[in-house]
Amino acid sequence: MTVSDPIVRLAGLRLDRGSRTVLQDINLSVPRGQVLTVFGPSGSGKSTLLAALTGELAAAAGTVEIFGQPIPRRSRALYEVRKGIGVLLQGNGLLTDLTVAENVALPLRTHTALPRAVIDRLVRMKLHAVGLVAAADAFPRELSGGMARRVALARALAMDPPLMIYDEPLTGLDPIAAGVVMELVRRLNDSLGLTSILVSHHVRETLPICDQAIMIANRTIVFSGTPAELQASTDPLVRQFLDGDPDGPIAFDARPRTATTSQEAA
Numbered sequence: 001m002t003v004s005d006p007i008v009r010l011a012g013l014r015l016d017r018g019s020r021t022v023l024q025d026i027n028l029s030v031p032r033g034q035v036l037t038v039f040g041p042s043g044s045g046k047s048t049l050l051a052a053l054t055g056e057l058a059a060a061a062g063t064v065e066i067f068g069q070p071i072p073r074r075s076r077a078l079y080e081v082r083k084g085i086g087v088l089l090q091g092n093g094l095l096t097d098l099t100v101a102e103n104v105a106l107p108l109r110t111h112t113a114l115p116r117a118v119i120d121r122l123v124r125m126k127l128h129a130v131g132l133v134a135a136a137d138a139f140p141r142e143l144s145g146g147m148a149r150r151v152a153l154a155r156a157l158a159m160d161p162p163l164m165i166y167d168e169p170l171t172g173l174d175p176i177a178a179g180v181v182m183e184l185v186r187r188l189n190d191s192l193g194l195t196s197i198l199v200s201h202h203v204r205e206t207l208p209i210c211d212q213a214i215m216i217a218n219r220t221i222v223f224s225g226t227p228a229e230l231q232a233s234t235d236p237l238v239r240q241f242l243d244g245d246p247d248g249p250i251a252f253d254a255r256p257r258t259a260t261t262s263q264e265a266a
């Protein structure tokens with residue numbers, strides 16, 4: 001691939017969960033170096049889209065290209081591509097009986113045969129990148145929520161992935177910690193030459209650091225543009241989401257409710 005090729009390209013993508021189509025007609029191109037945020041109401045398919053990017057969920061139709069190649073189906077080839085994708089999931093996923101440094105070292109110990117001294121140096125660099133060198137010997141229970149998220153971020157960066165994926169990176173963080181994490185996402189993206197894709201409900205915190213935003217609703221992309229264009233949009237779907245209006249064209253209640261969704265809504 002050349003430097004001008006997009007890091008992620010989705011064309012005519014359809015994603016199903018069981019017999020149900022969650023997303024369709026998805027076309028998206030994410031150039032190298034960009035921070036893209038995926039917005040959309042609960043249950044609109046944001047995590048499903050991320051699952052397609054990591055190869056966890058196969059396309060029902062259309063194509064998913066990562067780093068200029070169709071995402072492989074064979075597990076060995078998929079494993080290799082996944083090494084280039086750093087993922088920060090909603091929970092931090094830190095192992096409680098390991099120190100901060102040991103948590104960050106884990107991917108390096110698992111995926112490389114690097115000597116201990118080199119791993120220690122790399123871990124220190126990653127902790128430095130997130131401003132947590134001083135916490136190297138602490139255990140996760142001794143950290144604030146914001147610090148734990150930053151450790152998880154350092155661990156996601158351990159293998160120097162060119163593509164970072166964040167699923168709701170601000171969940172459970174207070175506004176100050178959220179601001180720190182968002183600033184870090186942007187700074188790491190630029191200083192390490194990454195490309196970043198975020199899923200978020202936090203429009204106010206996320207918009208200032210992204211280059212491109214898309215919004216998913218009613219099973220497809222209903223908006224794609226810059227943060228300024230999103231905020232200026234008069235599209236009723238976009239306005240309903242941004243203004244948090246329960247009434248509007250987004251079909252929150254379009255499907256018959258199952259027992260689970262009724263409980264969630266209660």
Ligand SMILES: Nc1ncnc2c1ncn2[C@@H]1O[C@H](COP(=O)(O)OP(=O)(O)OP(=O)(O)O)[C@@H](O)[C@H]1O
Pocket residue numbers: 017018022040041042043044045046047048049
């Ligand atoms: N593993 C799964 N098996 C079956 N259905 C699923 C699975 N994961 C998600 N779904 C369904 O797919 C739809 C989209 O879910 P998804 O989690 O992608 O939405 P989301 O936009 O990320 O939601 P939220 O913001 O609440 O996390 C939902 O109806 C959900 O119930």
